[in-house]
Amino acid sequence: xxxxxxxxxxxxxxxxxxxxxxxxxxxxxxxxxxxxxxxxxxxxxxxxxxxxxxxxxxxxxxxxxxxxxxxxxxxxxxxxxxxxxxxxxxxxxxxxxxxxxxxxxxxxxxxxxxxxxxxxxxxxxxxxxxxxxxxxxxxxxxxxxxxxxxxxxxxxxxxxxxxxxxxxxxxxxxxxxxxxxxxxxxxxxxxxxxxxxxxxxxxxxxxxxxxxxxxxxxxxxxxxxxxxxxxxxxxxxxxxxxxxxxxxxxxxxxxxxxxxxxxxxxxxxxxxxxxxxxxxxxxxxxxxxxxxxxxxxxxxxxxxxxxxxxxxxxxxxxxxxxxxxxxxxxxxxxxxxxxxxxxxxxxxxxxxxxxxxxx
Numbered sequence: 001x002x003x004x005x006x007x008x009x010x011x012x013x014x015x016x017x018x019x020x021x022x023x024x025x026x027x028x029x030x031x032x033x034x035x036x037x038x039x040x041x042x043x044x045x046x047x048x049x050x051x052x053x054x055x056x057x058x059x060x061x062x063x064x065x066x067x068x069x070x071x072x073x074x075x076x077x078x079x080x081x082x083x084x085x086x087x088x089x090x091x092x093x094x095x096x097x098x099x100x101x102x103x104x105x106x107x108x109x110x111x112x113x114x115x116x117x118x119x120x121x122x123x124x125x126x127x128x129x130x131x132x133x134x135x136x137x138x139x140x141x142x143x144x145x146x147x148x149x150x151x152x153x154x155x156x157x158x159x160x161x162x163x164x165x166x167x168x169x170x171x172x173x174x175x176x177x178x179x180x181x182x183x184x185x186x187x188x189x190x191x192x193x194x195x196x197x198x199x200x201x202x203x204x205x206x207x208x209x210x211x212x213x214x215x216x217x218x219x220x221x222x223x224x225x226x227x228x229x230x231x232x233x234x235x236x237x238x239x240x241x242x243x244x245x246x247x248x249x250x251x252x253x254x255x256x257x258x259x260x261x262x263x264x265x266x267x268x269x270x271x272x273x274x275x276x277x278x279x280x281x282x283x284x285x286x287x288x289x290x291x292x293x294x295x296x297x298x299x300x301x302x303x304x305x306x307x308x309x310x311x312x313x314x315x316x317x318x319x320x321x322x323x324x325x326x327x328x329x330x331x332x333x334x335x336x337x338x339x340x341x342x343x344x345x346x347x348x349x350x351x352x353x354x355x356x357x358x359x
Contacts, residue, residue: 019086019249028257029061030086030249033076035068040217041279042241043067045148045272046089049243052264060257062087080246081141087245092147093178095242101136101322104329105240106180107315112235112302114333116151116273118340119238122332123147124269129332132325143250145243145265150273152280153235157219157228157287158211159204162295165189165304173211174200180318184236187310204228215239216283225290232295235302239276 019031032050036042043066050062070076070085073094079085081098092105111119122129124146137144162168169189175181177194185192193209203209204227212224213236219225243265250258288294305311319326 019080019083019246027059027061028253029063030245030261031063031065031070032087032089033065033070033079033085034089035071035073035076036066036089038067041148041272041276042089042091044275045241045243045268048268048271049261049264052267053260056260056264058256058260060253060260080244083246083249085246086249087145087243089148089241089243092240092242093176095244099136099140099142101133101325102242103180103318104133104322104325105238106178107318107326107329108181108184108236108311109234109302109305110326110329110333111151111238112153113299114151114337116149116277118333118336119149119151120269120273121336122329123149123240124266125336127332127336129325129328132328136323136325137244138247141247142244143247145245145261146269147240147242148269148272148276149238149240150276152215152239152276153233154213154215154237154239155219156211156213156232156234156236157204157224157292158230158232159207159228160210161230161293162211162232162234165301171211172209173213174203174209175213180314181237183314183317184311187308187314188305201227213237216280216287220283220286223290225287225292228292230295231284231287231292233297235297239280 032046034042034046036046046062046064046066050064053060053062071079073088073090074097076085076088076090077094077098080088092102095102096106121127124130134144156162156173158171158173160167160171162171165188168185171190173185173190173192174195175185175192182192182194190211195203195209200209200212201222201224204212204224211228213234214222216231219228219231245261250261253261284294306315315326
C-alpha cells in the first residue's frame with residue numbers, strides 16, 4: 001500500500017511538473033529522494049540536511065524519501081532533471097549517463113595522493129574545477145549543491161598479497177560493468193570480470209575470481225573477510241556522493257530559502273567528513289579482526305601506476321570525453337596542494353669566518 005501511495009505521489013508530481021509546493025502557511029516543500037540503505041552515509045547526510053533546514057525555521061521543508069522509495073538512482077536523477085522531484089543524493093557513477101563530464105570521477109587514483117581537505121577545496125570550494133563541473137550540471141538542468149567525501153576510497157580485496165604492481169598481473173578481479181574502470185584494471189595487468197553482485201561472494205569462495213573492489217563498509221556488509229585474505233588500499237576510486245537539485249526549482253526559491261538550503265548542505269558536508277573517516281577506519285578494523293591483512297601503499301606506488309602508458313591513455317580518453325575536465329581536476333588538485341604546502345624558508349647565509357688571532 002505504501003508503494004502504491006508513493007507511486008501516486010510521483011505521478012501527481014509528474015502531472016504538475018512541480019518538485020516543490022507552497023502551503024497555505026507559506027511553507028515551501030522540496031521533495032528529496034535517494035536509494036541509500038538505512039543507516040548508510042548517504043541517508044545520514046540527507047537526514048542531517050533535513051534537520052538543519054527545519055531548525056532554520058524559514059519556511060523551507062525537506063520532504064525526504066529514502067531507500068529507493070521513489071525509484072532507483074537513474075529514475076531519481078531523471079525525475080530531478082524533469083522537475084518531478086527537487087533533490088537527489090547518489091554516488092557519482094549513475095550521474096554520468098545524465099552529465100558526461102561526471103566521468104571525471106572515473107580517473108583512477110587521481111585523488112589518491114591528496115588529503116580530504118585538499119579534495120574538499122577542489123570539489124566544493126572556489127576552484128576552476130568546481131566552476132566547470134557546476135556549469136556541466138546546469139546544462140543538464142540541475143544545480144550542483146555539493147560533493148560529500150573525506151578521502152576514503154574503493155579498495156581491493158584479494159586472496160593473495162598485492163604488495164607490488166607485478167602482483168596484479170593476471171589477477172581475476174570482479175568490477176562494475178564500467179568501461180573506464182575495466183580499462184584501468186587491464187592497464188595494470190589485471191583481468192577485470194563484470195559479475196552480478198549476488199554472485200560475488202560464492203565466486204570468491206570457490207575461486208572463480210580472486211579479487212573484488214569496493215569501499216570498506218561494503219566489504220564488511222558482504223563478509224568478504226570470510227573468503228579473502230588481503231585488503232589492499234589501492235584507493236583507485238574516491239568514495240563520493242553528490243547532491244543536486246533541479247536548476248529551475250533552485251532559482252525559483254525565495255532568496256532566504258536558497259540561503260537556508262545552501263547553508264544546511266555546507267554544514268552537513270563538513271559534519272559528515274569525520275563520520276566518513278570513522279566509518280572507513282572502523283570497517284577496516286572489522287576486516288582486519290576477521291583475519292584480513294591490510295596492505296598500504298606510499299605515493300611512489302600511485303605515481304608508478306599513473307606512469308603506466310595504458311593509464312595515461314585512459315586519462316587522455318576521459319579528458320576528451322569530459323571536455324577537458326580531467327585536466328582541470330588535476331591542475332586544481334595540484335594548485336591547492338601547492339598552496340597548502342609550508343613555505344620553505346630561505347637558507348641563512350653562512351657567518352663570515354672570524355680572523356684568526358695573531359700568534
